[in-house]
Amino acid sequence: MRPAGSWLHVVPLLSAITTISQAVELPLPVKLVHQFPAPAYLNSIYVRPNGDIYVTTVWPDASIYSVSGANTDTPKASLVHTFDEINVATSITETEPGVLAFLGGNQSSIGVGIFGTFGVWEIDLRPQAKGGKPTIRYAVPIPDGGLMTGIQALPESPSTVLVSDSLLGLVYKVDTLTGKYEVAIRDEDSMGHPSWTVTPFGINNLRIHNGYLYWTNSYLASVYRVAITKDGYAAPGAKIELVKRLQTIYLDSICLGPGDGDTIWGATNADNRLVAITADGNATFVAGSPTEMTIAGSVAPGFGTLPGDTETLYVATGGSLLFPVNGTITEGGKIVAVNTTGFGVDESKPQEKTQPSITFSPQTTSWMEYLFQFPLKHLSLFRS
Ligand SMILES: *[C@@H]1O[C@H](CO)[C@@H](O)[C@H](O)[C@H]1NC(C)=O
Ligand SMILES: *[C@@H]1O[C@H](CO)[C@@H](O)[C@H](O)[C@H]1NC(C)=O
Numbered sequence: 128m129r130p131a132g133s134w135l136h137v138v139p140l141l142s143a144i145t146t147i148s149q150a151v152e153l154p155l156p157v158k159l160v161h162q163f164p165a166p167a168y169l170n171s172i173y174v175r176p177n178g179d180i181y182v183t184t185v186w187p188d189a190s191i192y193s194v195s196g197a198n199t200d201t202p203k204a205s206l207v208h209t210f211d212e213i214n215v216a217t218s219i220t221e222t223e224p225g226v227l228a229f230l231g232g233n234q235s236s237i238g239v240g241i242f243g244t245f246g247v248w249e250i251d252l253r254p255q256a257k258g259g260k261p262t263i264r265y266a267v268p269i270p271d272g273g274l275m276t277g278i279q280a281l282p283e284s285p286s287t288v289l290v291s292d293s294l295l296g297l298v299y300k301v302d303t304l305t306g307k308y309e310v311a312i313r314d315e316d317s318m319g320h321p322s323w324t325v326t327p328f329g330i331n332n333l334r335i336h337n338g339y340l341y342w343t344n345s346y347l348a349s350v351y352r353v354a355i356t357k358d359g360y361a362a363p364g365a366k367i368e369l370v371k372r373l374q375t376i377y378l379d380s381i382c383l384g385p386g387d388g389d390t391i392w393g394a395t396n397a398d399n400r401l402v403a404i405t406a407d408g409n410a411t412f413v414a415g416s417p418t419e420m421t422i423a424g425s426v427a428p429g430f431g432t433l434p435g436d437t438e439t440l441y442v443a444t445g446g447s448l449l450f451p452v453n454g455t456i457t458e459g460g461k462i463v464a465v466n467t468t469g470f471g472v473d474e475s476k477p478q479e480k481t482q483p484s485i486t487f488s489p490q491t492t493s494w495m496e497y498l499f500q501f502p503l504k505h506l507s508l509f510r511s
């Protein structure tokens with residue numbers, strides 16, 4: 128564990144990056160913000176407008192932690208709550224100031240949800256201002272759903288959230304105030320799980336950005352989007368677009384930015400990297416490496432929100448629990464800050480690397496057997 132505070136340039140090894148008069152040096156500078164004791168698999172990140180970072184865990188239990196002062200030399204991490212009623216908290220957002228909505232349920236092992244146990248939970252932080260404890264509410268059970276992975280508040284009516292169901296391959300619209308929910312968008316091709324995955328895991332996280340809903344389909348290593356109405360439905364006549372299919376074996380969560388910028392930042396998890404996809408569709412690996420712990424098991428990125436920190440990308444990790452680095456090395460999940468300043472400002476952008484140096488150990492652990500069952504024929508596709 129590296130002490131927080133010093134920006135670190137991980138210099139060698141990123142042979143996967145081809146730089147052509149890029150304005151900024153790659154890899155981007157990274158800095159450890161906080162590492163949790165092992166085992167801790169962080170699954171999502173939400174940065175509040177006040178700069179506090181909230182992360183959820185899916186292993187060894189369902190917990191929510193907060194980290195304040197992430198942009199200072201003395202970040203402070205606190206356990207907000209560990210849940211007894213559920214064992215996985217997959218994704219979190221904010222529905223009104225101080226009220227966080229998150230997805231929770233039960234899984235039988237990492238990534239294998241128990242049908243009918245998922246729904247939208249709420250944790251109200253406002254009592255903390257008066258020295259009290261946050262209050263917790265199971266806001267909207269969704270008994271006819273499977274493993275739910277992504278949650279996003281509608282920008283114009285944030286008490287309503289869109290929720291992805293990775294098992295059923297669809298997106299619900301959920302009103303956290305009335306408890307009503309319905310299927311908003313369903314698309315087998317982009318949201319369903321590919322036929323060759325043994326684990327039925329399709330659509331992963333969601334982001335709403337500049338009028339579009341973006342999502343990842345993890346095993347397809349793909350990003351899709353569709354224009355949506357302010358009510359969270361696909362806009363009339365809007366078609367689902369494949370934004371990018373990466374040449375990686377997995378793509379976990381994405382975010383877009385900084386600000387209104389359209390660069391997509393993706394955590395690749397299985398090969399421990401952060402990828403940036405620019406609006407022209409070019410993909411560049413900007414941090415991490417298959418053989419390093421820098422962002423081992425990178426799961427979810429989110430931009431800082433405070434002045435001076437809006438180009439800092441906070442990346443939550445799972446400590447490579449699912450894909451141990453070099454086959455055996457894991458660590459506690461952590462939050463790493465990546466300084467994206469200057470990326471993509473140069474006209475001549477880096478070229479896409481067509482043959483990423485992915486190392487994949489066929490050695491399996493029980494978790495891997497559940498979540499990452501890649502038939503070798505598919506792996507070889509990506510190795511070309
Ligand atoms: C999750 O599992 C726990 C322990 O078995 C059980 O008490 C709880 O009711 C389950 N939660 C849901 C939402 O089904
Ligand atoms: C993984 O193996 C490579 C090649 O042997 C080595 O350079 C690297 O340091 C190893 N990674 C870790 C985290 O030990």
Ligand SMILES: *[C@@H]1O[C@H](CO)[C@@H](O)[C@H](O)[C@H]1NC(C)=O
Nearest residue numbers: 198435436439466467468469
């Ligand atoms: C990020 O890098 C830029 C350019 O090197 C620097 O000016 C800025 O202070 C850095 N941001 C943080 C939050 O350290």
Ligand SMILES: *[C@@H]1O[C@H](CO)[C@@H](O)[C@H](O)[C@H]1NC(C)=O
Nearest residue numbers: 407409474475476477478479
């Ligand atoms: C995107 O990548 C392609 C192929 O590598 C390259 O020809 C093109 O110039 C790149 N675009 C930009 C804006 O750099």
